[in-house]
Amino acid sequence: MSLDKITLNICLQTVRGQRFSLIVILVFLTLFWTSSVGAVVRNVPGDFGSIQDAINGSDVNDTIIVERGTYNEVLIVNKNGLTIRGRETAQTFIDPGSANTAISIDGLSNVTIANFTFINAKTGVSVSGINNTISIENNVFDVGTANTGVEIVNTFLGGIIDNNTFHRNNTAVLSSLTDANIRNNIFFGNSTAIQTIDNPQNVTFNCFFGNADNGSVGANEVTGNPLLVNPGARDFHLQTNSPCIDEGTGTDIIDGTVADIGAYGGNLADKFPFPTPQPSATDTSPSPSGPFSINMSWAANTAYLVAGYDVYYGTAPGVYNGADAAEGTSPIPAGNVTGFSLTNLSPSPGTPSTPTLISVAPSNQTLSLEWSAAAQASSYRVLYGVASVNENTINVGNVTKYDLGGLENGTTYLVSIQAIAQQTYYLATKVYDNTGNRNTSTFSAEQSIAIGPTNESALSNTMSGLPEAVLAFPNLPNEGCFIATAAYGADHAPELTILREFRDEVLLTNRAGHLLVAMYYRYSPPVAAVIADYPWLKALVRALLLPIVIVAVFILQASTIPKLLVTTLFLILVWRFTSRLIARIRNLRRGHLLKAT
């Protein structure tokens, strides 16, 4: 309006000169263009690699939209009139590190910070100097139990702190010399909710729950549990029956009703429901020859606006264009359920290429295999044997490395790999709300499952490997079972393995066992030396050790019920033996006394 008046005056004064008029028109156009440029919307990371670069590269009155993601940045706002908004509060994180302030604003006016989740920060937003009309809206402050959500350290005229959720901070809002409006916020589990406020009459319609000190609660406060969906997973939406629903001031942009309290109510609230976690999937095909079906299930999103779920499926990662399920083409509206079956699927596996076995590295009773990935393969099979690779097969899943264990040391094994192709389905869900716009969440994390018939590749090249015990360097003696080692001669005798397992898994799990093992290690070396010197003693010691080995095997291998039965039987035998022994001693003493009398 004022620009128009200036232009008009200049035109009147220069009515005689056409050239001058042209200059004036150009000046006018330049001014108009400049004022238009001030309203540019910048995108991070589309236009700028970082939020700070976007702030530095923006002009007064620009808007910066930050896409979903986690931004490890320490931001300094240095221009008036900037609006900096996250794409979605629930999924746009600013994590500057616990020693830093996420956003600092000093002596500016008309700055808006909205739709972010601040985590792991010394301070979420710090406003210092003389500021006018700073808006902090629809953010989540979850910066840490020793830290501060919003800190205002000087005059904050006409400021707005609206529709934020402050969760488990030390101080949620720390302010001084302020006349800011603090409205529609949830203060949940903070040490102090609002500390030091000059104008408590400006604090209205906030929810306080679980704070050690609420500070200035102001007017129209709500004090019940806000029933947040899952604060641990940073889902701060409201559940059905939350006392914060429609209890704020103003209007909700999502459903047009009275504003909810918290980060997901009010005029700048997200329109996106929170996505479900990764769904699970099971192959429910009744037989290997079909028909083929998959059952999906997922955790419910209990936010009060959630109306249901869409199921997405396809045969390539991230491409959900499946059309072969009896239930329909992807996406399928599943309704308000937490499980869904895709039936009568038509999986068609590709033909896998032949993998190449790259290396066979031997170690104790093991061959470590590595092979190249084969195109179209959904899993692999290891084939191995002594005379032929066809003697044994193991399905090892979709990996290209495998430790083939349980082999006999000193035996040469032949190994080959086969690729297996099976149709893999990729699955995800989206959540939608009950508003007229049917707002939907982003995709859940993707789940995949291979079902249906398989195609096998030709066998890879064959390689051989000879597993053997690794000799550690330097070659040091193992002060293990001294007596037993001397008696059995070889360090790898199976009886020694059992006794060592018994030592490690039974004796060394309790104090008495520790003591026994310590005594054994202390006193057995001289005994072992004698046994080594007199070979005829070995057989005797082996015979003496046999019952111990049997008991060790029983304790290590038997399940609970046989253990209980044998222990009971053993106790009965001990009791009978002891009682008979006591009776015999008594009889002897009685006989002795009778003789004496």
Next chain:
Amino acid sequence: MRFSSKNTAARLISAGALLTLLVTGFGSALAAKPVRPHWSLEVKGGQFTPDIDNYETFYGKDHTSEFGLGFGYKFLRQLEVGAQASYIEDEGVGLLPINQILGGEVTYTLVPVDVFVLFRAIFKENQWVVPYIGGGWTRAYYQQEITNQETVKGKADGYNARAGIQISLNNMAPKRAHNSDKQIGLKQSYLILEAKKFSAKTNGVDLGGTSYLFGLLFEF
């Protein structure tokens, strides 16, 4: 390798002795009132080079790191008895004798426990540099963790010898030293530079080696 270690130790001792001669006459007048604490605690770390041929073939380099914690009692300011435990660990491969190749994964851990007597060349309490020399008995506990195989454990006895210098921190910051004494009873603090050698043989293998350590010594 061993020859150069001895040279370095000798140089360290010579440098320490020289420094002592230079600085003992210039003890800081600002230092706190002389005290003669008995108990000491030391924390140190550095490099350990085993006296084993071909160590590098199996562990990739001829040395590894060492961390130690020790305590001592000084009967006199010149005579100390103490004990120290160190932790040394390295990761490498073993030998597959039939295949005649290196393979497997081996984690070699060594914990030498030393009992020692130290002689300190200290002539006044605010002396800047205190050279020392000492030695004693060592028991080295060893462990070799081998993937898919039983762990080898054992111990061996031997001796240790050490020499080094202690640089007074009290002289560098007398006020802070005074406060530490008042607040937590910390009488003297030193920076330690030490060369240590230990030997403990088992099965014909000497587990020992040479260590160059840097740390702090606190006297209470």
